[in-house]
Amino acid sequence: MEMLVSLLPIILMFVIFYFLLIRPQQKRQKQVREMQTNLQKGDDIVTIGGMHAKVHALDEATIVVITGEGTKLTYDRSSVREVKQS
Numbered sequence: 001m002e003m004l005v006s007l008l009p010i011i012l013m014f015v016i017f018y019f020l021l022i023r024p025q026q027k028r029q030k031q032v033r034e035m036q037t038n039l040q041k042g043d044d045i046v047t048i049g050g051m052h053a054k055v056h057a058l059d060e061a062t063i064v065v066i067t068g069e070g071t072k073l074t075y076d077r078s079s080v081r082e083v084k085q086s
Contacts, residue, residue: 036077039063044084047075052084 039045043055045065053065056072063080066072 035083036080039077039080039083045080046082046084047079048081049079 039055039058041055041058044052045055046052047065051065051067051073053067053073055063056066057064061077062074063077064072064074
């Protein structure tokens with residue numbers, strides 16, 4: 001019983017750490033994965049590097065984007081930071 005009481009603060013610290021740091025991060029990663037999976041042709045996106053473009057073509061792991069000047073670039077899906085709302 002005495003050993004359990006001495007371990008209680010450490011256990012409590014791990015529980016608090018999980019709910020304040022780990023769980024929200026996992027939720028955010030899940031949202032990002034879903035967003036990258038649900039990309040569609042014609043979506044306006046922003047890449048991690050800050051480039052604004054429109055999705056021109058999609059592949060399993062890559063996307064082809066077209067910039068405002070008509071330049072086509074190929075990126076990994078994981079480089080998409082957000083989909084802009086029209």
